[in-house]
Amino acid sequence: MVARIKCSTNIRKPFHYNENKVREGDACLLAAENMLVHVDTHKDKAVLLLERQVALRPDVKVNSVHISLNFSPDEQLSNEQMELIARDYMEGIGFGNQPYLLYRHFDSGHPHCHIVTTNIGLDKSRISLHQIGKLKSEPVRKELENRYGLIKAEQQKTKISTINPLDATKVIYGKVATKQAISKVLNAVIPVYKYCSLAELNAVLGLYNVRAEQGNNGSRIEQNKGLVYRVLDHEGQCIGVPIKASLFTEKPTLPNLERRFLANDVGRSKFKDSLKNKIDITLKFKKCASFKEFQDRLKSQDIRLVPRVNGDGIIFGLTYIDLKSKAVFNGSALGKEYSAKAILERIHLAKIVNPETGFEKNIALGKGYPKELSNENNCIVVYERLHEKSALALMMQYEYAATNVPYEWKKKKKKRKK
Structure with missing residues (x-):
C-alpha cells in the first residue's frame, strides 16, 4: 500500500475533484464519517460543514488535507475492506475524529481511494501537518500492511524493476497501473533508441502515449532540472498525475538522459x-x-x-x-x-x-x-x-552552356593615365 498526502488552502478543490469523478462514473462515495448531515442527499451541505470547521481558525492557512491510499493491482479489495482500511488509517494518523469523505476511484489500473478532510478540529485545535508522511503515515501504512496482509510497497518496486522491456505496449490510462505502464515503456525505449534531445525522445515515447516534461518556464521543476513523465490520451493531451523521473528504478532523470544524448549522437551517425x-x-x-x-x-x-x-x-x-x-x-x-x-x-x-x-x-x-x-x-x-x-x-537538356563572349565583341579597356 502507498499513501500520498496533499495539503492545500482550499477545501473545495479536492471536494470538487472527487465529485467530478463521481459524475463521470469513475468514482463512488464509500463513506462520510463524523458528518452531521446525510451526505448521499446533501453533498453540498457536507462541503459547507467542512468550510465552517475550517473557518474556526482563520489564522491557519493550510487547512485542507487530500489523501489517496493506493493498493497493488494484484489485490482484489471489496468496498467494505477498503472502507475499513481507510478508517484504521485515519485513526492511526490522528484524524479519526475529523469529518471526512471517502471516495473509491475506478480510473486507474490499481484499486485506490481518496479522502477529503481538514486538520481543524471542532474545539478549534489544529492537527500538525509537519512531516506527517514520515512521522505518522509511514508507520501506520506498514502496520496496516501486516494487519491486513497487503502487498508491501517495497515488493511493488522490486516487481516493477524486473519488467521485460519487450512487454511495452501503448499505454491506455485507467487499464493498467500508471507507474508500471510508464516503466515498461521507459525500459523499452531509453536504452534502445538513439536520440539526441528531449524532443526526439518524446517523439518515440509518443508512440506509446507517454511524454517527458520539464515543467513550465520558471517553474521549480525546470529550475532544478527536474523531469516528470505523463500519460497521453488518444488526442495527445496529458491525463492523470505526473510521476517524477527519480521515482522510477531505472532513474531516467534529465542529467542521465543528457549523458545518453552525447553517446547517441555518435551511435546514430x-x-x-x-x-x-x-x-x-x-x-x-x-x-x-x-x-x-x-x-x-x-x-x-x-x-x-x-x-x-x-x-x-x-x-x-x-x-x-x-x-x-x-x-x-x-x-x-x-x-x-x-x-x-x-x-x-x-x-x-x-x-x-x-x-x-x-x-x-x-x-x-x-x-x-x-x-x-x-x-x-x-x-x-x-x-x-x-x-x-x-x-x-x-x-x-544541356548540362552546360558556354557563356564566353567572342574576342572581337569585347571592348578594349582604356589604359589608366598615370
Whole structure:
C-alpha cells in the first residue's frame, strides 16, 4: 500500500475533484464519517460543514488535507475492506475524529481511494501537518500492511524493476497501473533508441502515449532540472498525475538522459545516409497527394514520421524514427532539405491544417499562379507539371552552356593615365 498526502488552502478543490469523478462514473462515495448531515442527499451541505470547521481558525492557512491510499493491482479489495482500511488509517494518523469523505476511484489500473478532510478540529485545535508522511503515515501504512496482509510497497518496486522491456505496449490510462505502464515503456525505449534531445525522445515515447516534461518556464521543476513523465490520451493531451523521473528504478532523470544524448549522437551517425536515401526515394518515385500519404509511404518502410503541430494546426517540425536501426532524427539534424518547410514544399503542400485529414488545396499552389489553375480538381496535377520534367526532357537538356563572349565583341579597356 502507498499513501500520498496533499495539503492545500482550499477545501473545495479536492471536494470538487472527487465529485467530478463521481459524475463521470469513475468514482463512488464509500463513506462520510463524523458528518452531521446525510451526505448521499446533501453533498453540498457536507462541503459547507467542512468550510465552517475550517473557518474556526482563520489564522491557519493550510487547512485542507487530500489523501489517496493506493493498493497493488494484484489485490482484489471489496468496498467494505477498503472502507475499513481507510478508517484504521485515519485513526492511526490522528484524524479519526475529523469529518471526512471517502471516495473509491475506478480510473486507474490499481484499486485506490481518496479522502477529503481538514486538520481543524471542532474545539478549534489544529492537527500538525509537519512531516506527517514520515512521522505518522509511514508507520501506520506498514502496520496496516501486516494487519491486513497487503502487498508491501517495497515488493511493488522490486516487481516493477524486473519488467521485460519487450512487454511495452501503448499505454491506455485507467487499464493498467500508471507507474508500471510508464516503466515498461521507459525500459523499452531509453536504452534502445538513439536520440539526441528531449524532443526526439518524446517523439518515440509518443508512440506509446507517454511524454517527458520539464515543467513550465520558471517553474521549480525546470529550475532544478527536474523531469516528470505523463500519460497521453488518444488526442495527445496529458491525463492523470505526473510521476517524477527519480521515482522510477531505472532513474531516467534529465542529467542521465543528457549523458545518453552525447553517446547517441555518435551511435546514430552511421544510419543517417540510409535514412535520407529512403526519404528521397519516397519523394521522387512515389507521388504523395497528402501529408498522411507521405507518412504511410514511410511507415511501410518501418519509418515513423512524427509532426510537431502548433496551436493553429501548422506543422513546424518533423521527427523521423527508423524502427529497424532505432535511430531518431529531427528534420534539421538530417539537413535543411528534410525540415518541415522543405518537405511540405517537396510534396507540394504549403500548409498542413491537420496531419490526419490532409491539407488545404486552395493554398497548395502558393502565390503567383493564375487563378484558373488553382481549382480543386487540377491543382495538384498542374503543380506537378509546372515543376517536374519528363524523363526525355531531362535526358535531352544541356548540362552546360558556354557563356564566353567572342574576342572581337569585347571592348578594349582604356589604359589608366598615370
